[in-house]
Amino acid sequence: MGSDPDDIADYIIVGAGSAGCVLAERLSSDGRSSVLLIEAGPEDSHPLVHMPKGIGKLLSNPEFTWVFPTEPEPGNGSRSEY
Numbered sequence: 001m002g003s004d005p006d007d008i009a010d011y012i013i014v015g016a017g018s019a020g021c022v023l024a025e026r027l028s029s030d031g032r033s034s035v036l037l038i039e040a041g042p043e044d045s046h047p048l049v050h051m052p053k054g055i056g057k058l059l060s061n062p063e064f065t066w067v068f069p070t071e072p073e074p075g076n077g078s079r080s081e082y
Helices: 018-028
Strands: 011-014 033-039
Touching: 011 018, 018 033
Parallel strands: 011 033
Antiparallel strands: none
């Protein structure tokens, strides 16, 4: 996709995590479809991003998560989570 206003993506994927990247690759691999992949996060240079247990520390850090609360769920004791 260039800067031409006639350029239109066939698919828009929000989130370049493991699933978003695989989906974008599969949708565009035959060359017939164009995919716009959007990622809002920073570069993954923080050491905890690459540690299997590092996610526990990152989930409470607003630098790495949006920290939006969920709606309370009955199966979760009617509590809200982030």
